[in-house]
Amino acid sequence: MLTSEVLVLNAGFIPIRITSVKEAICLLTSEKAVSVLEEDRYVRSPSLSIRIPSVISVTGYSSFPRKKVAFSKLNVIYRDDMVCQYCGHRFSMRELTVDHVIPRSRWEAVTGRDLAGDFSSWKNLVCACRWCNSRKGNRLISEIGWALLREPFEPEYMPHLVISHDKAEKKGWLPFCSINVKIIDVIPDSPIHPSPHTRARVI
Ligand SMILES: [Zn+2]
Structure with missing residues (x-):
């Protein structure tokens, strides 16, 4: 439970990273973050009972790091x-x-x-x-006789987080994911190439 994932927003509600429940609770109890969305489950200890966070917002940090897109x-x-x-x-x-x-x-x-x-x-x-x-x-x-769908290029910016649609939906993260997150659909493996094998078109 303590390793399950929590979406971390900056103070301006822009997603900046994903962390564990354990670290999220540390940030909440040290008042470095506030809880934005919680699950119905609790973490309990003799001195503490706290609802498991699903989304938190770190206070006092409103920017998000712009960095050159790593080539990979x-x-x-x-x-x-x-x-x-x-x-x-x-x-x-x-x-x-x-x-x-x-x-x-x-x-x-x-x-x-x-x-x-x-x-x-x-x-x-x-x-x-x-x-x-x-x-x-x-x-x-x-x-x-093939053509590229589009000319390959160096992107100036890419979202920092890549999250599957299923996960974002299940955890209630979707409303927070409009900026700085790439939501991807998990596509099932296909045993053969989809048919017919269309030739690429030029855009
Ligand atoms: Zn192909």
């Missing part, structure tokens, strides 16, 4: 909203990969640059389902 495979997938940039379908995380649009073996010939630069960067990586990734192989999309 996961963030490439989130940038692309878990949508394969080749076929345009959404997939579960387990079925998604990150693909180099211009493959390693072709990079120098196509771009005239060596691999040290922006080969593995926001601009050459896209979210791709494992089916498209494997079908594409070491080819260029122009060679197989």
Whole structure:
């Protein structure tokens, strides 16, 4: 129970992180936070009986840290909203990969640059389902008549928190999640690629 999750808002009610019930209770009892939403369950000790918080707001902290978006495979997938940039379908995380649009073996010939630069960067990586990734192989999309859903780009900002819709709904967090949170649907695994396999369209 003490490890279950609590949404932490800043003083302006913007979600900034998720913590444990244990830490949330420490913040509440030391008056560094106030309770915003509680569960129907209690934590009891000989000296304390407190309703389990689900959302708290830390007092005296009204900003939230803006930081450069870290480059990572996961963030490439989130940038692309878990949508394969080749076929345009959404997939579960387990079925998604990150693909180099211009493959390693072709990079120098196509771009005239060596691999040290922006080969593995926001601009050459896209979210791709494992089916498209494997079908594409070491080819260029122009060679197989595919197009990207949109040009890959470096995002200036991404929400700090990624929370599944199911969890946010179950815990009553949804009303607090309009800023700084990316709500994602958990998509079930599909045993085969959705059919028909539509060709990506250019936006
Ligand atoms: Zn695909």
